[in-house]
Amino acid sequence: MASNTSTWQNLGKAKLDSINNSIPSKWRLSSIPSIEEQRDVTSSFIHSCGLSKQEIDITETDAVGIVEKTTNGKWTAEEVTVAFCHRASLAHQLTNCLHEAFFDAAIEDAKRLDKYYAENKAPIGPLHGLPVSLKDQFHVKGVETTMGYIGWIGTFMGKKGTGQEKVFESEMVKELRALGAVLYCKTSVPHTLMAGETVNNIIGYTTNPKNRNLTCGGSSGGEGALIGLKGSPVGFGTDIGGSIRIPAAFNGLYGIRPSSGRLPYEGMANSMDGQNSVLSVVGPLATSARSLRLVIKALLSQQPWLHDPLVHEIPWREDQEKEALDLMKNSKLTFGIYKNDGIVTPHPPVQRALDIAVKTLEKMGHKVIEWKPPSHKRGIDIIAKIWMFDGGVDLHSSLGLAGEPMAEQVQALYGSAPIEPLNATKIAEVNIAKREYQKEYMEYWNSTKDQTGTGRPIDAILMPLAPFAAARPTKYKYLGYSAIVNTLDYTSCIVPVTNIDKNVDVVDKNFKPFGEQDKDIAADYDPEIYEGAHVAVQLVGRRLQEEKVLAMAEQLGNEIARSR
Structure with missing residues (x-):
């Protein structure tokens, strides 16, 4: 418990001051508009906050476009890094999205990359000069990890x-450096990581830059807000119930949840470490699908299975990607559409986004059939039990170090105190139930072969990521649509679709709820409050199908964008 002279409030304020003071004075805004004054702080608004034309050009280029220029000498790593440090500074002031800003160290790293390029006339690696942001679970030398x-x-x-404070580095951090990436900031999370909103007692609440009435998502929420404001071209989050996909969807981004064991997690901070029934996985968020491919391929080229015992020895499979692209372009895929899980009804704009995606696939010549899987409630109940294996002891213990209170958003799941942990026998029972559920779901997927006409089962599922386009503060009350993917350990990618139009996405006056939870969540939707928010869908493939899912997501996203 903290002493009277160092209360959690004082410690939190001192840390917040250090975060804010890490923003160079030349990049500080003289005033921050209220939400009422400026709901949307993206695009034209952030352009007016002191960015130069070159900085706008650089920061509005995706990761692939950036490395094309840094690896041919058109842009220096230093000028790219400075541009993103500037824009990240603005993003933080507008949304509270940073936990750590280490801009001076990043600029020095960029200078070393430029020196290498000048001497060798070649880049140091495929990510040469690419700024990469990190969720505050990654350990970076010289930088603190608080995880909120x-x-x-x-x-x-x-x-x-x-002896490891500010010295130890996570495995992926080492690999990103070896590839030529420039690390420059770590982003905000909800303490415990177990929430669909981002809030903690250090930085407060991280808002959605497109509509600051709403959450940026969680738990990789700072990544979502930062990349949504183009303060980063690509960043890495983690996902144990939707924590990559939620911020990606809420901020109009692409984000992929790989299956467990595809990318290295070794050496990262985490909650409930040692709970291995449903593993948290690491994956990227970015402004384009091709940016996700760039960083995943680069990381796999480092052979992470040699340094992380849980990573499968699976290099990037060009043949699977090519096959998926050929099928996508030749109108020979079949998708299962899952519009409603029978527990919580998606809000009107989410329903419209699903309809847009279905019509786009059909226009492309693909087949869409109704998806009628085993009960999702069973799968959701399984993962909910897994999250409570230790009774919340780890989370409450970490909060108890300073005597700080648990955020309301987390307390809804974990209560005000720990409960009795499950014993080994009960954990085994849950693991058996999970395996049996995965097997039943797998066989249902296999059975769709008779409906597709292609000689193979459906290629992917199209479904909501959440019942809302983005939740209002304290109102992220249902994780079922995202967490079911974690129970199954499937690969899932977010595809941005549209934005809420209050004149189109009106409240359904004929709505009939499944129950009180459905009624409660439906009542949270107000077209006036939600106006302009991003709306997305998730494309779900089978385990370890990252190449195929990314190829399908990119083609679908491109076609939707062309049709707008």
Whole structure:
């Protein structure tokens, strides 16, 4: 428990001051408009905040376009890094999206890359000069990792005197550096990581830059807000119930949840470490699908299976990507459409986004059939039990280090105190139920072969990511549409579709709820409040089908964008 002279409030304020003071004075805004004054701080608004024309050109180029220029000498790593540091500074002031800003170190790294390029006339790697942001679970030398916990300030994951504070680096951080990436900031999370909104007792609440009435999502929410404001071209988050896909969807981005064991997680901070029944996975968010492919391919080229014992030895499979692209372009795919799980009804704009995606696929010549899988409620109940294996002991213990309160959004799941952890027998029962559910779902997928006309089962599922385009503060009350993917360990990619139009996405006066939860969530939708928010869908493939899912998501997203 914190002493009277160092209360959690004082510690939190000191940390917040250090974060805000890491923003160079030349990039600080003289005033921040209220939400009423400026709901949408993207595009034209952020352009008016002191960015130069070159900085706008650089920061509005996607990751692939950036490395094309940094690897041919058209842009230096230093000028690209400075541009993103500037825009990230603005993004933080507008949304509270950063936990750490280490711009000076990043600029020095960029200068070393430029020196290497000048001497060797070649890039150091495929990500040469690419700024990459990181969720505050990654350990980076010289930088603190708090994960939103006040009790972790000045420690190594809550422990003092380990000798690892600001020295240890996560495996993926080492690999990104080897590939030529420039690391420059770490982004905000909800303490505990177990929430669809981003809030903690250090930075407060991280808002959605497209509509600051709404959440940016969670738990990789800072990544979503930062990339949504183009303060980063690509960043990495983690996902144990939707935490990559939720911020991607809410901020109009592409984001992929790979299956467990595809990308390295070794050496990262985490909640409930050692719970291996449903593993948290790491994956990228970006402004384009091709940017996701760029960084995944680059990381796999580092052979992460040699340094992370849980990573499968699966290099990037060009043949699978090519096959998926050929089928996508030749109108020979079949998709299952899952519009409603029978528990919570998607809000009107989410329903419209699904309709747009279905019509786009059909226009492209693909077949869409109704998806009628085993009960999603069973799968959701399984993962909910897994999240509670330790009774919340780990989360409450970390909060107890400084005596800080648990955010309302987390308390809804974990209560005000720990409960009795499950014993080994009960955990085994849940693991058996999970395996049996995965097997039943797998066989249902296989059975669709008789409906497709292609000689194979459906290629992917199209479904909501959440019942809302983005939740209002404290109102992210249902994780079922995202968490079911984690139970199954499927690959899933977010595809941006449209924006809410209050004149089109009106309240359904004929709505009949499935129950009180459905009624409650439907009542949270107000077209006036939600106006302009991003709306997305998720495309779900089978386990370890990252190449195929990305190829399909990119083609679908491109066609939707062309049709707008």
